[in-house]
Amino acid sequence: MFWWITLAASGLLAAILLLLYLxxxxxxxxxxSNISINIDTxxxxxxxxxxEGKIPILKILHLSDFHLRKGFKGGRLFxxxxxxxxxxxxxxxxxxxxxxxxxxxxxxxxxxxxxxxxYGKYAVLGVHDHYQKALYEFARNMLKRKKSYYKVNxxxxxxxxxxxxxxxxxxxxxxxxxxDDAQINSVEIVGLGDPVxxxxxxxxxxxxxxxxxxxxxxxxxxxxxxxxxxxxxGKNNAHRLGQQGKLRFALIHTPDSWxxxxxxxxxxxxxxxxxxxxxxxxxxxxxxxxxxxxIETRFASGLFYFQKMVLYIxxxxxxxxxSQFRACCPPEAGIITLNRIT
Numbered sequence: 001m002f003w004w005i006t007l008a009a010s011g012l013l014a015a016i017l018l019l020l021y022l023x024x025x026x027x028x029x030x031x032x033s034n035i036s037i038n039i040d041t042x043x044x045x046x047x048x049x050x051x052e053g054k055i056p057i058l059k060i061l062h063l064s065d066f067h068l069r070k071g072f073k074g075g076r077l078f079x080x081x082x083x084x085x086x087x088x089x090x091x092x093x094x095x096x097x098x099x100x101x102x103x104x105x106x107x108x109x110x111x112x113x114x115x116x117x118x119y120g121k122y123a124v125l126g127v128h129d130h131y132q133k134a135l136y137e138f139a140r141n142m143l144k145r146k147k148s149y150y151k152v153n154x155x156x157x158x159x160x161x162x163x164x165x166x167x168x169x170x171x172x173x174x175x176x177x178x179x180d181d182a183q184i185n186s187v188e189i190v191g192l193g194d195p196v197x198x199x200x201x202x203x204x205x206x207x208x209x210x211x212x213x214x215x216x217x218x219x220x221x222x223x224x225x226x227x228x229x230x231x232x233x234g235k236n237n238a239h240r241l242g243q244q245g246k247l248r249f250a251l252i253h254t255p256d257s258w259x260x261x262x263x264x265x266x267x268x269x270x271x272x273x274x275x276x277x278x279x280x281x282x283x284x285x286x287x288x289x290x291x292x293x294x295i296e297t298r299f300a301s302g303l304f305y306f307q308k309m310v311l312y313i314x315x316x317x318x319x320x321x322x323s324q325f326r327a328c329c330p331p332e333a334g335i336i337t338l339n340r341i342t
Contacts, residue, residue: 021327022325022326022327023324023325024072026325026326026327026328026329026330027073027318027319027324027325027326027331028072028073028076028077028331029326029330029331030076030077030080030317030330030331030332030333031330031331031332031333032084032332032333032334032335033332033333033334033335034335034337035303035312035334035335035336035337036336036337036339037239037270037303037310037312037336037337037338037339038054038237038238038239038339038341039057039184039238039239039240039241039247039269039338039339039340039341040238040239040240040241040341041183041184041240041241041244041245041340041341042341053341053342054339054340054341054342055339055340055342056337056338056339056340057179057181057184057338057339057340058090058091058179058187058337058338059088059089059090059091059335059336059337059338060089060090060091060092060093060334060335060336060337060338061084061087061089061091061092061093061115061117061333061334061335061336062092062093062094062095062272062312062314062333062334062335062336063081063092063093063094063095063314063317063333063334064094064095064096064097064253064273064274064275064314064316064317065095065096065097065098065126065274065275065277065314065316065317065318065319066081066097066098066099066108066111066316066317066318067097067098067099067100067128067318067319067320067321068098068099068100068104068107068108068111068318069100069101069104069321070104070107073318073324074104074107077111077317077318077331078107078110078111080317080333081111081112081115081317081333082111082114084115084333085114085115085116087335088116088118089115089116089117089118089335090117090118090119090179091117091118091119091120091121091122091187092115092117092120092121092122092167093121093122093123093249093251093272094112094121094122094123094124094167095123095124095126095251095252095253095272095273095274095275095314096123096124096125096126096128096129096194096253096254096274096275097126097127097128097129097253097274097275097316097318098123098125098126098129099128099129099158100128100129100132100133100320100321101132102153102154102157102158105157105158105161109161109162109164109165112162112165112167113165119177119179119187120166120168120175120177121166121167121168122167122168122169122170122175122189122191122251123162123167123168123169123170123191123251124169124170124171124191124192124193124194124251124252124253125155125158125169125171125193125194125199125253126194126196126253126254126274126275127149127194127196127197127253127254128320129153129155129158130149130152130153130155130194130197130199131148131149131150131151131152131153131197132149132151132153133149133151133320133321133322134149134150134151135322137149137150138320138322145196147196147197147198148197159171169191170189170190170191170192170251171191171193171199172191172192172193172199172200172201172202172204172205173190173191173204173205174188174189174190174191174205174206174207174208174209175188175189175191176188176189177189181340183245183340184241184245184246184247184340185245185246186245186246186247187246187247187248187249188209188246188247188248188249189249189251190205190206190209190248190249190250190251190268191205191250191251191252192205192250192251192252192259193205194252194253194254195252195254195256195259196253196254196256196275196293200252200259202216202217202259202262206266209248209266210266210267212262212266216262216265216266217262218258218259218261218262219258223257223258223261226258226261227257227258227260227261229261230257230260230261230264230306230308230309231257231260231296231299231306232306232307233304233305233306233307234305234306234307235307236305237305238305238341239269239270239305239309239310241269242267242268242269242308242309243267246267247269247270247338248267248268248269248270249268249269249270249271249272250263250268250270250271250272251271251272251273252271252272252273253273253274253275254273254274254275254293255271255273255275255276255293255295255299255311255313256293256294256295257294257295257296258294260309260311263309264306264308264309265308268309269309269310270309270310270311270312271309271310271311271312272312272314273311273312273313273314274313274314274316275292275293275313275316276288276291276292276293276295276300276301276313276315276316277292277315277316277319277326277329278300278301278313278314278315278316278329278332279291279292279297279300279301279329280292280319280323280325280326280327280329281325281326281327281328281329282327282328282329283328284328287300288300288301288329299311299313300313301313301314301315301329312334312336314332314333314334315329315330315331315332316331316332317331317332317333318331
């Protein structure tokens, strides 16, 4: 009898420790990921070959998926994000799902207000910014992807509040900046609506930069070949600019794979995305089990050099209110240094 009680107690203790790890420790195990992206501005050379050194040209803070709420996790996240204000950045990018409830917008503004960037702070929105999901909607969405939800958030008010602290929300819009670099004259930032809820308008987003016709839009019916071509790995860990003297970024919440071919064809150099939470649960040697969108699980998080563009997907800093757990997938803030190869 004694051994049975000991076994049961051990099993109960193990279960408690596992739950504490999944729901308490890992979701607050915040990490800073220092990422380097190499940019080749010399069109006369083979990509990344025979170069002597690197010159840092931009430092970018990439944040995503706060799903900000108050309470234990919210307080830890609040303190972590505010601690990032001690560093200097050229640009700050926030890629959606930042707050789920209008009652937490004041908390969000207090958290983000100390962050500063030399050239500006830009954000795009995700499905949780647009809608508050009910539990039954979350459950139904697991079976069939929904395009809208009953309770709609006040997006104009959210944009207004973020704008007052210098964060510009780009909804299918673009901005052009001048930076201090000898070979890169301008930076173009394209902000896209979330494709999960059909908010993406590529033609509008690229207005003034590129003409996007019907032939440029990839849909589910013709995506496979275009996606395969787009996701071919680059030969070197260096990206050659799509346009001489211009650096083009795209910000999107959900990195659905059929958006990527159009971005690659339209001279997008680097795509910043979130949504996946890195898979949220990762297994040793296997990685992410799911990506949470139409992109392969091997691309659920991290930096990827493809032949025509670079993709960086953040693991994000939070989780949805109905799935507040992580396993082998710590939340992250990305500090990305762009280096020009010389």
